[in-house]
Amino acid sequence: MSEEHGNLIKSPKQLAIVVFASFFVPLIIIALLMVYVGSGKTKGADAATAAEAANNLIKPVAMLDFKDASGPKVFKTGEEVYKQACASCHASGAAGAPKFGDVGGWSARLGRGYDGLLTALIKGKGAMPARGGASPSDISDYELGRAVVYLAGSAGGKFPEPKAPEVKAEAK
Numbered sequence: 001m002s003e004e005h006g007n008l009i010k011s012p013k014q015l016a017i018v019v020f021a022s023f024f025v026p027l028i029i030i031a032l033l034m035v036y037v038g039s040g041k042t043k044g045a046d047a048a049t050a051a052e053a054a055n056n057l058i059k060p061v062a063m064l065d066f067k068d069a070s071g072p073k074v075f076k077t078g079e080e081v082y083k084q085a086c087a088s089c090h091a092s093g094a095a096g097a098p099k100f101g102d103v104g105g106w107s108a109r110l111g112r113g114y115d116g117l118l119t120a121l122i123k124g125k126g127a128m129p130a131r132g133g134a135s136p137s138d139i140s141d142y143e144l145g146r147a148v149v150y151l152a153g154s155a156g157g158k159f160p161e162p163k164a165p166e167v168k169a170e171a172k
């Protein structure tokens, strides 16, 4: 019985061939597969997919947010400004600050209007230092305005987003 199943490998030479083949045949198959997959990519490569492939390649670098001083300024959102410069007082109500989301605390102030509130913030009011203590080079008037909209909006104020300042033409 056992002889019938037969031993395919009958000599050391055959053994060598089998070992050799079992090593290289998968390698060749893998190599062919790689060629096949690679060719699929380039064959279907119209402009769009080529551009996408290029985009994917440069993505890690393209995603980096380089701050180019000479480039267009990226403004902070109201929420970002609030978290950075306002939450320390307005989240807890420290020093009598009207609290974020406290409709009662804000209702009387909202009547002062967006401009009134912004002016109070820029000049400082009561225990609030001018600009909430932020430096103008860090947080611009426009960004303070966005924070006012955000903060007031948390308590029922419906001020429209202020307009982004026009980019000044480069002095030549």
Ligand code: HEC
Residues within 6 Å of the ligand: 081, 082, 085, 086, 087, 088, 089, 090, 094, 095, 096, 097, 098, 109, 112, 116, 117, 118, 120, 121, 125, 126, 127, 128, 129, 131, 132, 133, 134, 144, 147, 148, 151
């Ligand atoms: C050091 C604490 C502190 C910081 C920081 C601070 N505020 Fe205030 N804020 C106050 C206090 C206190 C008042 C209440 C002032 C009053 O009415 O006497 C106030 C009032 C205000 C008012 C109402 C002004 C008015 O006319 O009634 C606005 C709007 C405001 N803050 C916005 C901001 C924004 C936006 C920031 C962040 C850029 C900020 N505040 C940062 C403490 C602070």
